[in-house]
Amino acid sequence: MKASLFRTTGLALLAACLAQAPATAEPRLTVISQWSAGSEGAAMDAFGKMVTEKGVKWEHSPVSGFTTDMMNKLRADIIAGRPPAASQLKGPEIKAWSAIGATINLNDVVKATDYEKNISADLAKIHKPKGDWIALPLQIYRVNTLFASKKAMDKIGATELPKTWDEFNALSAKMAAAGITPVAHGGIGWADTMYFELALAGISADAYRKAIMELDDKSLRGPEVLAAFKQLRQLTKWMNPANAGQHWSVFLPALMKGEYGFLMMGGWASGVLKKGNFEEGKDFLCGATPNNTGKPVFDMNADGMIFWDTKNADLLAGQKATAQVAMSKEFAKAFTQINGSIPVRTDIDLSDAGFQDCQRDAAKNLSGAIAANQAIMSLGHNMAQTSPVTAALRDVLTEYVHNDKITPEEAQKRLADAADTVR
Amino acid sequence: MSETAITMPGQARPARPVPRRSWLSEIPDLLTRIVAGVIATAAVGYVVGFTLWTVLISFTDSTLLPEYNFVGFKHYWQLLNSRIWQVAYLNLTIYGLGFILGATGVGLLLAILIDQKIRGENVLRTIYLYPMALSFVVTGTVWAWLLNPTIGVEQFVRGLGWTQFKFGWLVDRDLAIYCVVIAAIWQASGFAMALFLAGLRSLDGDLYKAAAIDGASPARMYLRIMVPAIWPIVVSVLVILLQTAIKTYDLVRALTAGGPGIATTLPTNVVYDYMFQRGLMGAGSAAAVMLLLSLLIVLLPYAIFQRLRRGKGGGHG
Numbered sequence: 001m002k003a004s005l006f007r008t009t010g011l012a013l014l015a016a017c018l019a020q021a022p023a024t025a026e027p028r029l030t031v032i033s034q035w036s037a038g039s040e041g042a043a044m045d046a047f048g049k050m051v052t053e054k055g056v057k058w059e060h061s062p063v064s065g066f067t068t069d070m071m072n073k074l075r076a077d078i079i080a081g082r083p084p085a086a087s088q089l090k091g092p093e094i095k096a097w098s099a100i101g102a103t104i105n106l107n108d109v110v111k112a113t114d115y116e117k118n119i120s121a122d123l124a125k126i127h128k129p130k131g132d133w134i135a136l137p138l139q140i141y142r143v144n145t146l147f148a149s150k151k152a153m154d155k156i157g158a159t160e161l162p163k164t165w166d167e168f169n170a171l172s173a174k175m176a177a178a179g180i181t182p183v184a185h186g187g188i189g190w191a192d193t194m195y196f197e198l199a200l201a202g203i204s205a206d207a208y209r210k211a212i213m214e215l216d217d218k219s220l221r222g223p224e225v226l227a228a229f230k231q232l233r234q235l236t237k238w239m240n241p242a243n244a245g246q247h248w249s250v251f252l253p254a255l256m257k258g259e260y261g262f263l264m265m266g267g268w269a270s271g272v273l274k275k276g277n278f279e280e281g282k283d284f285l286c287g288a289t290p291n292n293t294g295k296p297v298f299d300m301n302a303d304g305m306i307f308w309d310t311k312n313a314d315l316l317a318g319q320k321a322t323a324q325v326a327m328s329k330e331f332a333k334a335f336t337q338i339n340g341s342i343p344v345r346t347d348i349d350l351s352d353a354g355f356q357d358c359q360r361d362a363a364k365n366l367s368g369a370i371a372a373n374q375a376i377m378s379l380g381h382n383m384a385q386t387s388p389v390t391a392a393l394r395d396v397l398t399e400y401v402h403n404d405k406i407t408p409e410e411a412q413k414r415l416a417d418a419a420d421t422v423r
Numbered sequence: 424m425s426e427t428a429i430t431m432p433g434q435a436r437p438a439r440p441v442p443r444r445s446w447l448s449e450i451p452d453l454l455t456r457i458v459a460g461v462i463a464t465a466a467v468g469y470v471v472g473f474t475l476w477t478v479l480i481s482f483t484d485s486t487l488l489p490e491y492n493f494v495g496f497k498h499y500w501q502l503l504n505s506r507i508w509q510v511a512y513l514n515l516t517i518y519g520l521g522f523i524l525g526a527t528g529v530g531l532l533l534a535i536l537i538d539q540k541i542r543g544e545n546v547l548r549t550i551y552l553y554p555m556a557l558s559f560v561v562t563g564t565v566w567a568w569l570l571n572p573t574i575g576v577e578q579f580v581r582g583l584g585w586t587q588f589k590f591g592w593l594v595d596r597d598l599a600i601y602c603v604v605i606a607a608i609w610q611a612s613g614f615a616m617a618l619f620l621a622g623l624r625s626l627d628g629d630l631y632k633a634a635a636i637d638g639a640s641p642a643r644m645y646l647r648i649m650v651p652a653i654w655p656i657v658v659s660v661l662v663i664l665l666q667t668a669i670k671t672y673d674l675v676r677a678l679t680a681g682g683p684g685i686a687t688t689l690p691t692n693v694v695y696d697y698m699f700q701r702g703l704m705g706a707g708s709a710a711a712v713m714l715l716l717s718l719l720i721v722l723l724p725y726a727i728f729q730r731l732r733r734g735k736g737g738g739h740g
Binding site for chain 1: 486487488501505506507567571572573591593594596679680681682683684685686696699700701702703
């Protein structure tokens with residue numbers, strides 16, 4: 001018994017050594033992400049396949065659950081001195097985390113391609129926080145996406161999505177009169193934050209950039225932010241208060257049935273609708289959220305991948321090859337077709353049958369917004385600010401959404417004060 | 424003999440000469456001490472060590488990782504002045520009082536009812552105690568369904584025909600915290616009942632008889648005689664429930680996620696939020712230390728109370 005145990009352990013050890021030995025020779029990539037299942041997991045698998053075809057061994061360890069769970073794993077790995085070669089990370093957190101762990105410099109790899117010319121400059125800046133490329137964006141979602149229930153629209157005789165907030169308010173009033181709850185909203189903190197940001201971005205993208213992305217005090221206390229709070233209060237009156245604390249996806253069936261009129265949610269909702277066999281044009285309409293500025297606005301949520309310095313030659317080779325794949329046009333198409341996002345590159349043709357109209361509309365929207373300098377970063381999705389700042393603002397916004405005793409003026413003051421404490 | 428007979432003041436018995444034992448017989452004793460000592464040192468070091476470390480971190484500007492640039496009481500002042508912390512502490516007060524008094528009251532009532540030598544006592548006792556076996560996450564999830572106006576009790580009663588019936592506490596920002604209280608009482612009152620019942624059963628049967636002969640009504644008998652007699656148990660239950668209340672985290676997380684808005688956030692939720700969502704280790708540690716202090720504020724008087732009681736030599740255990 002004892003002898004056989006020894007033998008098995010010995011064999012296992014030997015096998016482990018053997019498995020380890022060739023791995024150090026060939027390029028490989030260890031990567032952690034929260035994309036474990038569903039279309040996200042499938043997109044990640046497709047990514048892995050493309051990387052494997054380049055001769056890199058793909059070792060993906062998904063940490064499912066909240067983003068925080070993955071971040072805690074990352075933190076532990078960095079403290080232990082053995083970070084993964086790559087990990088999912090986005091927005092200003094890239095800068096924050098690159099301060100505590102060493103990253104590799106991807107300048108040569110990026111400069112060798114036409115990648116940088118074909119993506120948003122603001123987005124590029126996030127992925128090279130100190131001037132050097134240390135991370136790459138993988139996909140973009142349009143946060144300012146408006147979904148309308150076809151049944152609800154038919155009931156009030158509307159055929160087109162509202163273009164401005166006035167049009168939106170007029171249609172919603174009609175829906176309310178027809179017994180429809182105009183706005184489908186669950187009311188979890190980040191979603192409340194997102195509704196505020198959509199109101200402000202649709203009133204003035206410039207004010208959004210100054211007030212939210214730069215935390216400019218004058219803008220925070222300015223008339224546009226106040227107008228956004230007023231619009232948000234109007235929106236909350238059209239929500240079902242009984243939905244507090246629920247996830248947005250809970251209301252999709254009721255939305256499709258015409259019990260709700262509109263849902264404002266990032267482009268990922270179209271992927272969920274597609275999975276539920278609902279058709280764009282027949283069951284729902286999809287486009288940009290109301291916009292008073294006259295020029296395209298794009299509220300961006302872009303997932304990225306950061307590359308950690310592991311001091312291993314095999315991993316370094318794997319990182320370079322992976323970065324090349326991530327910047328390629330083929331990857332852009334394959335990855336986004338699966339999960340319903342849109343490519344980071346603006347020079348991709350989305351006429352393939354694999355894309356939805358909603359994605360094509362978002363991609364067009366992105367190019368237009370970049371040209372008009374109105375591509376902005378989402379607050380609710382941690383793209384505009386680091387998490388401490390986001391959370392401080394979120395506390396104010398979510399309380400405002402669920403407490404109609406707070407006036408827009410009071411809320412604006414609280415928001416500006418909250419920004420003061422974290423600036 | 425005469426030397427050993429000298430007694431120290433306060434010593435009850437004169438010391439007797441201890442027969443000399445061989446060193447071999449002391450080995451097991453020594454071994455026990457060493458093993459217990461190592462474990463105790465590890466446990467105390469673990470708790471005290473990390474507590475001290477948390478206190479240290481709370482004075483630094485640590486964010487994602489611990490750093491040692493000291494900023495004094497900055498995090499404490501910022502927290503005390505922050506709305507989320509004020510809301511959380513008010514909630515803790517409401518929740519703490521409601522939960523402790525509620526669970527104790529319901530537990531006592533159940534214990535007294537079961538004490539009536541009823542049939543099926545074992546079954547009932549198990550049923551009442553059963554919620555204790557569940558985790559707060561399960562409790563929270565189940566009550567979230569029950570109290571949700573669109574799928575729970577409200578919908579059920581409306582389905583019975585009362586179409587105007589309203590029970591939307593869970594989504595009302597002023598009343599949602601009471602939903603947390605209700606769920607927590609449901610969970611813990613069985614535990615209180617079990618302790619009270621054990622106390623009541625340990626009382627001498629003559630007490631009952633004497634009271635009955637004196638013509639005391641059952642209610643009076645329990646309130647004036649039985650409950651005071653098991654007072655130490657009541658205090659223990661209160662203290663155990665209190666520390667449960669202060670450390671409650673998962674219940675809110677599962678039941679309301681702190682909402683609507685921030686209306687049901689508790690201090691523990693703030694600590695987690697600061698530490699792991701916001702990546703503010705310094706501020707999160709400060710919040711944790713303040714939570715520990717609020718526990719001490721309650722537990723210290725209890726410890727003093729115990730000491731005084733022991734000093735008087737009364738009560739059991």
